[in-house]
Amino acid sequence: MVNLGLGCLRRFREKPTLTNTNRTPFYDESWKGIRTKFILQTTAGGVAFMLWFLACCCYMYGTLHGSTGRHAAVHVLAVDYDGGAVGEALQAAYQKLRGPGMVTLRFHTAEDYPTEEDMYRAVWEGKYWAAIAATEGASDRLAAALQGGEASESYNPADALHYIWNQQYYTTFANMVVQSGVSQLVVGSRVAFDKINGTQATLQTNTSDPAAIQALLNPILATARNIKVAAFGDVILLNTISIAIPIMIQFFFLLVLNGTSLQHQLYNKMTIRSSLLARRVAGLLFTLGAALCQTGYFWAFKEDWEVNGNQFAMTWMLYWLLMHIHLLILDSISTIAPLPVMPFVLLFWVFLNIASTLSPLELQPGFYHWSVALPSLNAYSILMTIWSGGAHNRLYRAFPILFSWWVVANITTSITHWRAAHLAYKMEHDQETAQKKANDEEAAVEVEGGTESSLSRKPTLFRLQMGLERQRTVEQAALEQRKVYGPSIPPLA
Numbered sequence: 001m002v003n004l005g006l007g008c009l010r011r012f013r014e015k016p017t018l019t020n021t022n023r024t025p026f027y028d029e030s031w032k033g034i035r036t037k038f039i040l041q042t043t044a045g046g047v048a049f050m051l052w053f054l055a056c057c058c059y060m061y062g063t064l065h066g067s068t069g070r071h072a073a074v075h076v077l078a079v080d081y082d083g084g085a086v087g088e089a090l091q092a093a094y095q096k097l098r099g100p101g102m103v104t105l106r107f108h109t110a111e112d113y114p115t116e117e118d119m120y121r122a123v124w125e126g127k128y129w130a131a132i133a134a135t136e137g138a139s140d141r142l143a144a145a146l147q148g149g150e151a152s153e154s155y156n157p158a159d160a161l162h163y164i165w166n167q168q169y170y171t172t173f174a175n176m177v178v179q180s181g182v183s184q185l186v187v188g189s190r191v192a193f194d195k196i197n198g199t200q201a202t203l204q205t206n207t208s209d210p211a212a213i214q215a216l217l218n219p220i221l222a223t224a225r226n227i228k229v230a231a232f233g234d235v236i237l238l239n240t241i242s243i244a245i246p247i248m249i250q251f252f253f254l255l256v257l258n259g260t261s262l263q264h265q266l267y268n269k270m271t272i273r274s275s276l277l278a279r280r281v282a283g284l285l286f287t288l289g290a291a292l293c294q295t296g297y298f299w300a301f302k303e304d305w306e307v308n309g310n311q312f313a314m315t316w317m318l319y320w321l322l323m324h325i326h327l328l329i330l331d332s333i334s335t336i337a338p339l340p341v342m343p344f345v346l347l348f349w350v351f352l353n354i355a356s357t358l359s360p361l362e363l364q365p366g367f368y369h370w371s372v373a374l375p376s377l378n379a380y381s382i383l384m385t386i387w388s389g390g391a392h393n394r395l396y397r398a399f400p401i402l403f404s405w406w407v408v409a410n411i412t413t414s415i416t417h418w419r420a421a422h423l424a425y426k427m428e429h430d431q432e433t434a435q436k437k438a439n440d441e442e443a444a445v446e447v448e449g450g451t452e453s454s455l456s457r458k459p460t461l462f463r464l465q466m467g468l469e470r471q472r473t474v475e476q477a478a479l480e481q482r483k484v485y486g487p488s489i490p491p492l493a
Helices: 002-013 029-064 067-073 085-097 116-124 138-146 171-204 210-217 233-237 241-263 272-300 309-336 339-357 366-373 375-387 395-448 452-485
Strands: 075-080 104-108 130-134 161-165 222-226
Touching: 029 339, 029 366, 075 085, 075 116, 075 171, 085 130, 085 138, 085 171, 116 130, 116 161, 130 171, 138 171, 138 210, 161 171, 171 222, 171 233, 241 272, 241 309, 241 339, 241 375, 272 309, 272 395, 309 339, 309 375, 309 395, 339 366, 339 375, 366 375, 366 395, 375 395
Parallel strands: 075 104, 075 130, 161 222
Antiparallel strands: 130 161
């Protein structure tokens, strides 16, 4: 079997198209000039991509660098409805834990937020990441439980503190920063209560009642109220790879659109208005379908994520808008940028948009706060509002920014389309003129010959010269087509 394989390989290598007798090695003297250019150009391109990836990755990693020291930028509303030992323990715990790596409690009075529903509304509107309250009468219930009897039997330490949070809003950071920070406060409150009131509470405890002893040992816990549960595994992809997909898919569709536009001569044969409308309709229909696909696999893998049909439709429409914006932006740039620049542009745009959604702006260095103007950040902000049932509403900011991107990108794409149509027509006209001139010159030379030798020699030399010139013309035309249409599938040869 091995011999058979080696024999087939040997026969394959002996083909005239592959044999070394028809080729020269890289170190041969005939490659001297090209060898140097090849090495320099390959090295330059490789180094350029390495440095570009380095710059893009440094920018993206910079959004998260040192974020653990900026947890204090996460503000949590705190209200003491108790006014007793439990509320005092909560404040003491925060004073002990406060620092750059701890969420910041914003204490307000019961007059500012008369009920816990008012606190819920503040978190739901996005004024705070979370809210925690020492419940009314918590200290009295604890004191009664320490005395024993029915009060100790019915005592629930989780009624001492209540907190509200939204797991859907930047789920990873909500779990790591908000819930973790509040949990530390709850544990700290229990420790602070023991330090402040431990001796007195021990003296007041009915030691003959097991329920009273249990209340002494475990006086304070908390009950959580989650605005929107998002505890499914794929949630970590919503603000990462799912931000890159809408950009990447538009670029590859743009390759197809440019290739078909070249093949069917939309730019140089069709009217400007018709060709523009044809490309715009194609883009709208494709982005509509692509947005449906992306929303579809969100729902296909949602596990126990509680979202409904209305949220599906709104997510689909938002992704449609976002994808069309990306398509228009890439179309505008690819029409005017040199072809070798496009990979750099695509990488930069992908990394830029992913970096804007990786973490909340509050946890990013101030330099990165300009990314509030990027389309992906605003689209993700709207998505979190949709998925949370209207919570953390920033539509007043996000929609105008997205709409501005869409309007400006439509204008720039239209302008670059006019330019491409102009260049395509001019290129075809120049080619036709050059071809006509070449045909006339060839005919004139064939007529001029006086002797048989000149008649046989001049056309031969002329045809050789014209063949080389036509080859250069084809190569030049290909380069000009690249300038007009940009990257495409199939590639412009």
